[in-house]
Amino acid sequence: MPTFVQILDFIGTFAFAISGIRLASAKRFDWFGAYVVGFVTAIGGGTIRDLLLDVTPGWMTDPIYLICTGLALLWVICFGKHLIHLHNTFFIFDSIGLALFTVVGVGKSIALGYPYWVAIIMGSITGAAGGVIRDVFINEIPLIFRKEIYAMACVVGGIVYWVCDFLAMQPYLCQISAGLAVFITRILAVKYRICLPILSGEGNAEG
Amino acid sequence: MPTFVQILDFIGTFAFAISGIRLASAKRFDWFGAYVVGFVTAIGGGTIRDLLLDVTPGWMTDPIYLICTGLALLWVICFGKHLIHLHNTFFIFDSIGLALFTVVGVGKSIALGYPYWVAIIMGSITGAAGGVIRDVFINEIPLIFRKEIYAMACVVGGIVYWVCDFLAMQPYLCQISAGLAVFITRILAVKYRICLPILSGEGNAEG
Amino acid sequence: MPTFVQILDFIGTFAFAISGIRLASAKRFDWFGAYVVGFVTAIGGGTIRDLLLDVTPGWMTDPIYLICTGLALLWVICFGKHLIHLHNTFFIFDSIGLALFTVVGVGKSIALGYPYWVAIIMGSITGAAGGVIRDVFINEIPLIFRKEIYAMACVVGGIVYWVCDFLAMQPYLCQISAGLAVFITRILAVKYRICLPILSGEGNAEG
Numbered sequence: 001m002p003t004f005v006q007i008l009d010f011i012g013t014f015a016f017a018i019s020g021i022r023l024a025s026a027k028r029f030d031w032f033g034a035y036v037v038g039f040v041t042a043i044g045g046g047t048i049r050d051l052l053l054d055v056t057p058g059w060m061t062d063p064i065y066l067i068c069t070g071l072a073l074l075w076v077i078c079f080g081k082h083l084i085h086l087h088n089t090f091f092i093f094d095s096i097g098l099a100l101f102t103v104v105g106v107g108k109s110i111a112l113g114y115p116y117w118v119a120i121i122m123g124s125i126t127g128a129a130g131g132v133i134r135d136v137f138i139n140e141i142p143l144i145f146r147k148e149i150y151a152m153a154c155v156v157g158g159i160v161y162w163v164c165d166f167l168a169m170q171p172y173l174c175q176i177s178a179g180l181a182v183f184i185t186r187i188l189a190v191k192y193r194i195c196l197p198i199l200s201g202e203g204n205a206e207g
Numbered sequence: 208m209p210t211f212v213q214i215l216d217f218i219g220t221f222a223f224a225i226s227g228i229r230l231a232s233a234k235r236f237d238w239f240g241a242y243v244v245g246f247v248t249a250i251g252g253g254t255i256r257d258l259l260l261d262v263t264p265g266w267m268t269d270p271i272y273l274i275c276t277g278l279a280l281l282w283v284i285c286f287g288k289h290l291i292h293l294h295n296t297f298f299i300f301d302s303i304g305l306a307l308f309t310v311v312g313v314g315k316s317i318a319l320g321y322p323y324w325v326a327i328i329m330g331s332i333t334g335a336a337g338g339v340i341r342d343v344f345i346n347e348i349p350l351i352f353r354k355e356i357y358a359m360a361c362v363v364g365g366i367v368y369w370v371c372d373f374l375a376m377q378p379y380l381c382q383i384s385a386g387l388a389v390f391i392t393r394i395l396a397v398k399y400r401i402c403l404p405i406l407s408g409e410g411n412a413e414g
Numbered sequence: 415m416p417t418f419v420q421i422l423d424f425i426g427t428f429a430f431a432i433s434g435i436r437l438a439s440a441k442r443f444d445w446f447g448a449y450v451v452g453f454v455t456a457i458g459g460g461t462i463r464d465l466l467l468d469v470t471p472g473w474m475t476d477p478i479y480l481i482c483t484g485l486a487l488l489w490v491i492c493f494g495k496h497l498i499h500l501h502n503t504f505f506i507f508d509s510i511g512l513a514l515f516t517v518v519g520v521g522k523s524i525a526l527g528y529p530y531w532v533a534i535i536m537g538s539i540t541g542a543a544g545g546v547i548r549d550v551f552i553n554e555i556p557l558i559f560r561k562e563i564y565a566m567a568c569v570v571g572g573i574v575y576w577v578c579d580f581l582a583m584q585p586y587l588c589q590i591s592a593g594l595a596v597f598i599t600r601i602l603a604v605k606y607r608i609c610l611p612i613l614s615g616e617g618n619a620e621g
Contacts, residue, residue, distance in 0.1 A: 024352070025406035032359050033352025034406045051258055051465055052474065060259065060325050080407060118474050132551075137339075139348045141553045145438070145447025152446050199439035199448045200494060231559070232613035239566050240559025241613045258465055267466065267532050287614060344546070346555045 005100070012097025013065055015090055016042040017072035020134045025076060027138050034076070037137050039069040044130035049105050049122045053112055091190070099182035102127040102154040103175045106161050116165075120158030127154040127182070149189035149196065157182035212307070219304025220272055222297055223249040224279035227341045232283060234345050241283070244344050246276040251337035256312050256329045260319055298397070306389035309334040309361040310382045313368050323372075327365030334361040334389070356396035356403065364389035419514070426511025427479055429504055430456040431486035434548045439490060441552050448490070451551050453483040458544035463519050463536045467526055505604070513596035516541040516568040517589045520575050530579075534572030541568040541596070563603035563610065571596035 002010070020041030024034040043059040050057040059065040105126030109119035128144050128151035135142040144150045161178035169177070188194065209217070227248030231241040250266040257264040266272040312333025316326035335351050335358035342349040351357040368385035376384070395401065416424070434455030438448040457473040464471040473479040519540025523533035542558050542565035549556040558564045575592035583591070602608065 021406070027348060027353075028405050029352045030403035030405055032356075032403050033349075036352065036358070047259070052461075052471060054261070054468070054470065056261065057259060060321070063324050066324070066328075076406065114474070117477050117480070121480075136343055136550055137349060137352070139346065139553065141441060142447075142551060145443045145450065145551070146441075149446075151450070196444035196446050198442050198444050199435070199490065228613070234555060234560075235612050236559045237610035237612050239563075239610050240556075243559065243565070254466070261468070263468065264466060267528070270531050273531070273535075283613065343550055344556060344559070346553065 008096060008100045009104075010064065010068055011093055012100045013042045013068045014072050015093030015097045016101075016130055017069040018076065018090055019094060019131070021073055021076045022080075023134060023138050023140075025080065029138075031073065031077070035069060035073050037134055038072055039066070040137065041130045041134040042069055044133040045101060045126045045128060046105070046130075048129050049108070049126045052125070053109065053114075053122065055108075055112070095183050095186045098127045098150070098153065098186060099157065099179040102157045102182050103161070103179045106158050106178065107171075107175060110165075116158075116162045120155060120162065123158040123161070123178075124151050124154035127151065147195070149185065149194055152196065153182045153185035153189065156185045215303060215307045216311075217271065217275055218300055219307045220249045220275045221279050222300030222304045223308075223337055224276040225283065225297055226301060226338070228280055228283045230341060230345050232287065236345075238280065238284070242276060242280050244341055245279055246273070247344065248337045248341040249276055251340040252308060252333045252335060253312070253337075255336050256315070256333045259332070260316060260321075260329065262315075262319070302390050302393045305334045305357070305360065305393055306364065306386040309364045309389050310368070310386045313365050313385065314378075314382060317372075323365075323369045327362060327369065330365040330368070330385075331358050331361035334358065354402070356392065356401055359403065360389045360392040360396065363392045422510060422514045423518075424478065424482055425507055426514045427456045427482045428486050429507030429511045430515075430544060431483040432490065432504055433508060433545070435487055435490045436494075437548060437552050439494065443552075445487065445491070449483060449487050451548055452486055453480070454551065455544045455548040456483055458547040459515060459540045459542060460519070460544075462543050463522070463540045466539070467523060467528075467536065469522075469526070509597050509600045512541045512564070512567065512600060513571065513593040516571045516596050517575070517593045519568075520572050520592065521585075521589060524579075530572075530576045534569060534576065537572040537575070537592075538565050538568035541565065561609070563599065563608055566610065567596045567599035567603065570599045 017038035020038035021034045024037040029037065043057070043065050047057040047059070102123040104123075106119045106123035109122040110116070114122070131144055131150075132142040157178040160181035161174050164174040164177045165171075224245035227245035228241045231244040236244065250264070250272050254264040254266070309330040311330075313326045313330035316329040317323070321329070338351055338357075339349040364385040367388035368381050371381040371384045372378075431452035434452035435448045438451040443451065457471070457479050461471040461473070516537040518537075520533045520537035523536040524530070528536070545558055545564075546556040571592040574595040575588050578588040578591045579585075
């Protein structure tokens with residue numbers, strides 16, 4: 001029997017993979033390319049985190065992520081044209097994935113003995129870096145650097161984790177609070193189109 | 208005396224470096240930029256594999272890859288205009304490199320105790336990821352996500368390796384069979400323009 | 415009290431972060447995106463080096479790099495429009511950063527027992543790879559592959575380090591000489607617009 005967290009992990013992976021596969025399909029990738037982009041969107045953040053923490057990336061120990069991405073590809077192949085109607089559903093799934101990946105990233109870093117400021121960054125990398133690699137692969141400027149609050153929601157969740165731990169709350173309560181913080185921040189940001197300020201260009205910037 | 212595998216490795220590295228340097232020259236990179244792109248095309252896949260497997264990247268233990276890339280750059284500088292006539296030769300060399308890199312990647316992962324599904328991915332990364340980094344550096348959508356079968360040939364080779372091992376064949380026979388499988392798949396795919404299906408776009412996909 | 419090297423490190427990090435943030439602002443990134451690009455420009459090279467050398471990335475052990483990037487962002491937000499007048503100042507800071515990062519990269523690799531040809535590459539990666547990631551993130555062809563001598567200055571510095579060590583000079587003298595070599599090479603290259611030759615395109619190159 002899969003646990004509740006495993007079910008959430010599967011849902012999050014599926015939603016992240018769908019987001020990668022859909023963007024790949026808009027660029028007319030072939031099935032293999034779409035699969036790779038979907039897979040990297042789903043596991044890229046966790047892989048960078050695990051390389052930085054010097055542990056074996058999670059997807060190398062369990063083929064569930066490969067299978068899950070395969071199901072996501074099958075889904076898009078079969079129901080691609082009807083996906084638009086499910087936009088809101090996938091948005092919810094994606095936000096669940098973001099919340100869960102952030103909590104997993106923060107928790108794993110803390111368990112390895114890193115301080116909280118590292119753990120918050122690792123949580124944000126887990127949640128958001130997969131989407132950055134996805135956008136590099138499809139040759140677009142990463143969305144999270146320009147659109148409404150996304151990675152900032154991970155940072156908020158990481159800080160909530162920290163505060164809860166500081167208040168000596170139980171680990172599972174820290175995790176639930178942090179996950180809810182990510183989820184709610186993300187939902188509110190999209191609903192009310194909350195954006196961070198744009199950095200005004202200099203007209204003729206040169207490095 | 209170099210062994211037969213070392214000669215093949217040199218040929219493969221040379222062909223991969225040439226492919227990077229040629230694409231860099233089409234974008235008017237300077238010599239240094241072209242060298243870096245050639246080098247990363249040749250050793251990028253193996254480096255990502257070794258980071259994931261947590262071992263020291265092969266090119267850090269032997270300067271042959273640096274030298275080989277230098278020879279490739281010299282070749283393009285001297286004979287660049289005549290390279291087009293050698294297109295088929297380089298295609299054969301590139302396919303040899305792809306086959307060899309895949310076999311090395313699968314073999315190394317198995318030797319480190321990873322299961323076959325990880326080894327097949329590692330073989331494909333070894334063969335194909337260098338080209339992905341190359342395309343990111345020259346700011347193009349990675350070719351392997353859109354063109355005829357390339358990384359899929361690595362997957363086919365990895366599966367052949369697995370089947371041969373399952374049939375209790377000698378290691379060297381597994382490797383030769385897998386290498387031939389990659390090489391033949393790649394040659395046939397290009398000769399008969401075999402492509403994977405394109406994932407049909409949604410018109411207005413958004414992540 | 416911070417040491418002299420720490421002060422130089424802070425100046426270099428600040429200059430690198432500014433260069434990332436300015437280019438991000440030209441692409442209309444939001445504050446978060448600009449911060450991330452600035453941070454990655456500053457610590458990206460060292461992080462790749464440390465992943466290759468299999469040690470913990472420096473920025474994960476000291477929050478100074480996060481703080482320094484935050485100050486750089488604040489600076490651009492407050493004084494962005496006046497930055498252009500400081501172009502030469504930042505060019506000097508950037509060159510100091512390049513020199514220092516190169517020396518740190520070479521020194522760290524030597525201390526870990528790698529041969530000099532690896533150390534020179536690691537020094538160049540430390541100095542120049544952050545800018546490559548920056549340019550990938552803002553979806554431009556990396557500047558260092560096309561413009562005047564930049565990463566080559568790191569290579570020159572690494573070779574000077576090697577020669578000084580070969581001549582049995584004191585470690586601190588090796589480091590000062592190497593750093594000056596990077597700095598002077600970079601300054602001269604920009605002042606006299608010294609470029610490497612462009613690799614002439616083939617018109618219709620295909621990988």
